[in-house]
Structures are given as C-alpha cells and as structure tokens.
Amino acid sequence: MGKYLSKKLIIYLITFFVAVTIDWAIPRFMPGEPIGMLLARFQGMEGGREILESQFVQAFGLDQPLIEQYFSFWKSLFSGDLGISIYAFPKPVMTIIREAIIFDIVILVPAILLSWVVGNKLGAYSGINKKADNLMMPFFYFLTSSPYFWFAMVIAFVFGVRIGWFPINSAYGSTIRPGLTLSFILSFLHHWFLPFLTMFLVQLGGWAIGMRNMILYERSANYARYMESLGASDRLIRSYGFRNGVLPQVTGLALRLSGIIGGALMTQIVFAYPGLGFIMLRAIMNHDYFLIQGTFLFIVILVLVANFLVDIAYMVIDPRVRYSYSGEVS
Amino acid sequence: MKRNWALLLVLVLVVGLSSIAMSYERSESLVYGGGMWSPASNWNPLIPYTGGHPTGTVGLVFENLFHYYPLENRFQPWLAESGQWLSDNQYEIKLRKGIKWNDGEDFNAVDVAFSFLIARDNPTYYSNIWTWMNDIEVVDTYTVRFNFADPHYQEWKGILHDIAMIPEHIWSKVSADQLLTIANENPVGTGPYLVESVGQDRMVWVRDEDWWGNQIFGQPAPKYLINLIVPGNNNALGMLMKRELDLSNYFLPGIPNIKKAFGINTYYEDSPYMIAENTALLFLNTTIEPLDDRNFRRAMAFAINPKIIVERVYENQVTVANSTGLFGQAWMDYYSQEIVDQYGFSYDPATAKQLLDQAGYLDRDGDGWRDNLNGEAIELEVIVPNGWTDWMESIKVIADNLKAVGVNVTPSFPDFSIYLNAIHQGTFELAINNFGASLSVTPFSYWNWVVSDEIDGDLVTDGNFSRYDDPKLFKMIKAFNMTDDASPRAMEIAANIQQAMLEAMPSIPLWHNGLWAQTQSEYWTNWPSEDNPTGYPCTWGGKWDFGSIPMLINLKPVK
Secondary structure, three states, X not given: OHHHHHHHHHHHHHHHHHHHHHHHHHHHHOOOOHHHHHOOOOOOXXXXXXHHHHHHHHHOOOOOOHHHHHHHHHHHHHOOOOOEOOOOOOOEHHHHHHHHHHHHHHHHXXXXXXXXHHHHHHHHHHHHOHHHHHHHHHHHXXXXXXXXXXXXHHHHHHHHHHOOOOOOOOOOOOOEOOOOOHHHHHHHHHHHHHHHHHHHHHHHHHHHHHHHHHHHHHXXXXXXXXXXXHOOOHHHHHHHHHHHHHHHHHHHHXXXXXXXXXXXXXXXXXXXXXXXXXXXXXXXXXXXXXXXXXXXXXXXXXXXXXXXXXHHHHHHHOHHHHHHHHOOOO | OHHHHHHHHHHHHHHHHHHHHOEOOHHHEEEEEOOOOOOOOOOOOOOOOOOOOOOOHHHHHEOOOEEEEOOOOEEEEOOEEEEEEEEOOEEEEEEOOOOEOOOOOEOOHHHHHHHHHHHHHOOOOOHHXXXXXXXXXXXXXXXXXXXXXXOOHHHHHHHHHHOOOOOHHHHOOOOHHHOOOOOOOOOOOOOOEEEXXXXXXXXXXXXOOOOHHHOOOOOOOOOXXXXXXXXXXXXXXXXHHOOOOOEEOOOOOOHHHHOOOOXXXXXXXXXXXXXXXXXXXXXXXXXXXXXXXXXXXXXXXXXXXXXXXXXXXXXXXXXXXXXXXXXXXXXXXXXXXXXXXXXXXXXXXXXXHHHXXXXXXXXXXXXXXXXXXXXXXXXXXXXXOOOOHHHHHHHXXXXXXXXXXXXXXXXXXXXXXXXXXXXXXXXXXXXXXXXXXXXXXXXXXXXXHHOXXXXXXXOXXXXXOOOOOOHHHHHHHHHHHOOOOOOXXXXXXXXXXXXXXHHHOOEEEEEEEEEOOEEEOOOEEOOOEOOEOOOOOOOOOOOHHHOHHHHHHHOEEOO
16 A cells, blocks of 8 residues: 555656646746736836836846746745745735635535536436436537537526526625625625536536446446346446446546646636636736746646545555555455 | 524524625625736835736825826816926926825825935836936925926926825835835825725725815715726626626727617717727838838828728727827827828828839739839738737738738737737837827827837837837927927927828827727716716726726716
C-alpha cells in the first residue's frame, strides 16, 4: 500500500514541477505585456502614460531578466506568496483566489458527485430495461456530446431569458449583501442552480452511457451466465455486475476531471459566475501574469488532488490494486 | 421535540428578519454596469489605469475643482467657486466655503496646492504639468494661485476638471514609495458617496448624507449605487431586458430594434440614439509604401464609405465623422468649414480612382489590383482586435470599399494584445483606433493624440500610430496649446492645423463611437434625454465630471 502511494506521489511531484514551469512560462510567451495593455486606453496628461508605465513595470519586477523572474517565482511559491495581481492591483493573488474558489467548489463538488451517482444508477437501469434504454439513450448521447459552453448558453437562454425563472448573472442578487441570512441563501441558490444544472446534465450523459455499456457487458460475462445457471436471482447478478461496472467509472472520473474543471470554467464565464474561470478569463485578457499563474496553479493542484483522491478511492474499492502493491498477489 | 420545532421556527424568523436589513432596498438602489472591468481593489486616485481604482472613485468620492458639461460646453464650478486668469501666466482659484472631507476635516486651499505639489515631488500621471508650471501660492484659506512658466492654456482647461483633490492631512503621511501602491481602502474625499462594500463582481457605494453639495446642487437620489461587472454584452442585454440593470453603458447591438418592445430608453429617441463620445479613425502607417504617399492616403479617404458602416454595422447608433474628425461643441468652435470645403473629402469612388490613377498607382500586371509605383503588388492588411464585433464588421466594409477601387486590402482580427503590439511597434499597415479621441474640453487633446509628436521612441503609445512626422504641424499644435480660448490667433492656428491634416491625411476620421447608454424605468425615471437634458448618462471611469452627478441628483424613484 505504501509502495503504491509513494509511486503515485513521485509521479504527482514530477507533474507538479512541469505544470508549474509551463504555468510560469505561458503567460510570458504571450505577445504583449500587462502594463502596456492596462494603460492602452489611459488618457491623461502628455507623458503621464510613460511615467506610470515605468513605475509599474518596476514595481512588478517585470524589468528583471526572465531567468531571475523564474527563480523568484519558485522562491515565493514556497513561501505561499503568489504575488500581487496587476489588474486588481494591489490585491494579493492568494486573496483573489481564496475569494473565488468557493464558487468553484459549490458548483463542482455537488455536480460531480450527483451526476456520477445519478448517472450510474440511470445507466444501470437503462442496461436492464429495454424500454427505458430506448427512451433515455438518445438523450444521454445528446448530453454527453454537448460542449459545456454551448449547453450553458442554451440553458441560460431557455431558463434565464425565455422562461425567465432564473438569473443569468453573478452568484447572488445585485441588492443582496453576502452573509448568513435567509435572503442571501435563497438568492445564492437561485443563482447557483443554472450553472450547477449545466455541469450536472452534461456529465450525466457520459456516466449513464458508460454504466449502461458496462452492465450489458457484465451481464454477458461468464460469471454472470454461470450464476444464472446456478439459479441466482436477477437482483444478485445485477448487483455483482454493478460492482464490477463501477470500477472503470471511477477511473473514468480521474480521467475526466480535468475536462470537467475546464467545463466549469466555461460555464462560469457564460453565467458570469465569479469563480476561478471568471477570474482567469479576465486575467488572461489583461495579461495579468501573476493572477494567471495563480489560478492555473490552483487548477493544477485541484486536478492533482482530485486525481489523488480517486486513486485512493480506487485502491479501497478494488482489492486487486491494494494487494498487488502489498505483494499479497503475485 | 415540540420545543425543538419552536426553537427552529424562532431561528428561521430571526434569520429572515435580519435578512431584511441585510439587503439593499431595490427602490433606493441604482444598479448599473459598463464602466467596471476588474474587481474593485484600490481607491487610490493616483492609480488611474484599467484595473486601478474603480470608476466613480474620482467623481463619487474624490472630486474636482470644476465639472465640465460637454453637452452644454460649460464649466460648472464644483469645489471651486470661480477661477480666472489674473494675468497671462497666473491663474487664480477661489474655493467654496464650508466644504468638508468625509472625515469631518475642512477642505481648503492647502489641499488644492497639495494635490498638485504631490505630482511635482513624485512621479504621477500628471507630473508633467510641472514642466510648465512654476509654483503654487496659497493666498488665503480659500484662494490658490498658480504661476506658470509657460502656460498651456488649452491643456489647463482639461486639468481644471480632471485632477482629483486629495486630503493633505492624509496623503502627506503616505511615504513616497507607497503613493502608487497603497489600496486606500477607506478613501476620504469630499464627494457625495462612500465605499459601502465590495464583491468579486460588484462595488457598492452608499450616499454620504452630509455631502456639502446637498444645499447647492441637491442630493443624489439613489441611496446605493450598485456597480456590477457584467462580463459580456449578452449578459448585459439579458439583464436590461429582465429589468435587473437600470443603466447599461455597454455597446449593445440591436437596441434600435428592441428598445420599444422592452421599454429601453436612449438619450436620443431616434437615430443616432447615443451621444457621440469619440472619433474612430483609420490609421495609415506612413512609414511603409504606398502609405507614405499622401496622394495615396487621400485617395483612400475618398474610397471609404462610412455611411454603410453606420447603417449596417451600428444600425444608425453612431454618426459619420466630418473630414476633420472634430465633433462636440468645444471642438466644433474651432471647426473651419472653409478649410473643409477646400480640402475635405467624402465618399466618391470615382475621385478615388482618379487620384490613384494620377498618382501612378495603376494595375501594371493586369491581375485586377493596383500596384506600387515600382510595380510591386500592393497588399495591405487592416486590423482590429478580435472580439470587437462592431469594428470587425466595419473593417470588412472598409476592405470591400478599397477593393472596389482596385486596392487589395484584407481584414484581419488579431488578439487585442497582438493588435496593441502592432500599433505600438508600427508593424501594422492599417488599423482602426479611438483610444485618445474622446470628447473633451479642447480639440488640443484630439490633435495632440492623432498627430502626437511622440513618435521617436521604439514604441509609439500616445497616438499618431501612423507615425506621421511633420515638425511644422507639431509646432502648430503646440502653439495652439499656448493660445487662449477662441482668440483670433487660436482660430487661425486651428484652421491651419485642420488644413495641414487634411492635406497630409495621416489618418482618416470615419465615425463617432457613441456613449453607449440604455436605461429602463422600472425603478428610476427622469433619465437624461434630448428633451430632458438633466445630465450625462455615463458611468465610465474619468467621466463622472461630465454630468453624471446631476443625473444622479435628478433621478426620481418610481416608488
């Protein structure tokens, strides 16, 4: 077990190092530079622009050689300092991310868990019930092939504009003050629903299709036929099939996590939901090196941690993995 | 068990009741968007860039000596009571009495002097004033005199309504290296609003009931100003249609078609709907062939039909620019019809072709496109930033127009940063831009940007992206800056500048982008309009002194 974990950990560390380096490099290789962009529309006294530009280039250390910027990036990273945002000057990147990430978590965690559970249940049902299968499968295929941003726009248009039941902007009403109050909570849920629904539905299709196919496969497997011939109940066979079918679905979760998080970013942009995606789009558009670095870093960490959790979960539910690393199975 | 339920009920009630106090009363709140593009993170008036202080920091909290109302071309004394030139190089300001900072301290002449001196002793965006200003005298508590070495009369008009007054008793304690880096989270100003709260995608201001202007101008009607960051036009349009935004300062396509159905108001009932805000120009890189030839440039001006752009792209929400690019009363005071009659241009492809033929730009190899004088093919590219849909459609029209006279031009839409690099570094051929052509108190700001003399560095960032080099013209613009209002000499220089620019055509004025403003009257009425000119419906940064405060004062709550 320890061997399994330590092997995984090393892979994660290497991934982390590479990801961080790319994360540092990409914004700097984009054409254009942040201060000039922020000042592009600045109208003031003659020569005022130059004065500001030189002041801020210095303040952000952007006049340093690149290699020095890279090393000081690592140095500050280990002290937990992600720098100061340029376009939300002088707010620390850490603070911005801390304020935004809660909006990712409240959408992502319920959407991922619920769509996984519901999707697997529906898929399993679909696998044993021909009628339900015919009815639901086209819908699932439609869902899983929908890009997040497109589906988000459809949802926003239908429920937000056409029917008008839900707001399509922000995380709570414009006249609401955040706090532990009923009106805030209601307003929050009201705004939360559509982005959540988007994330939930698009993922749902994939899980259902996967599970349905697994159930069909498992039911025709030899052990299932053997059990059938022994006279085991349909229910029992199904539950064995489900347990076997879930394993690839867990792996699938690990594989698809980064896609899901990417989808969440797009969904947030459509609904102007102030999570990391919303922040990141603005950061990229403004070439805010430090904020881009910070948000990417958090997303990298988010994906790695989530993957790690899935790895551990896999180990728990699949004894073969556990045993193979502890030498109990040769 | 019963007791638990009762407890829960009480708890819900308490939470429910307290929540009433925890939200802003909609009928007292003005909800708007379109001027804020980054989370509010500092209220430091010395950091004026995008992503610096949120719009309203200057205007709502920090105030100016004067306001300038462009629709009336009138200076409104604000913190100042009056201002006048005592001699050629001395300007005196008398301040209103009884003005207090939000923290209760008196506002007086020392603060005014300090707000300018801070720029002398530290690098700020207005430090360059001190290359032509000598010193400031505090004559008495309410009188300040500015002494100039080299008075820039035109520029000074802008400075009078532009520079924010900051409290000496607070900012004198800020160390020099922190002036441009402190967030100033609890800004102390003289203005009608205070910072109430900040969110990831919003900023709320609350009215200061003790504002000095209440007795003089009246009290602003909304108790709360809720400025939302709405990241996309589609969101803004949806929110306007759902009555969630009271005032939208976004460019929204289709407004002429939907305004009736959704009860949306614009400043002008019919076309052009919006107040003209700036001039969009086509910059021609004069350092490359054939754009270095003024005959070629002039021919281009005749070939382009901005009317098509106005009608098709903007649905008549903008107007066609005249040949000089001047608009608005303050600028039009210097407009010379005579010069335009003689040197102006208008859409006329026949003339364009004739000019090109005369100048020798003929199709030598018979491929259907005109060639350079040396026989090489002319292939030009016109750029605007990707995603700026109105401009993207516009340059398609421009390219078509130019193709129609035999000039091979293709539209291209690079990312904003690449676009910006291209115009700054001079690696573009044709580009639309308007960044420095906004309505102002003097055409000097326009000329000094369109044909700025700051073209010698590696980067050209202060306008004149065409890199048109004409020391004589630069000198005229400088001379205009030194002339007094509408004096015969000023008029003469202005006419000469217009002539020189039309003869050289370093850039082609095309249309006037609007002050995009759409309002709805679910919660607030009495919006500024053509028939009811109560203010300037604008919440963009740096423009609150153009009449947005009178708008706030004149708004009427529906409930």
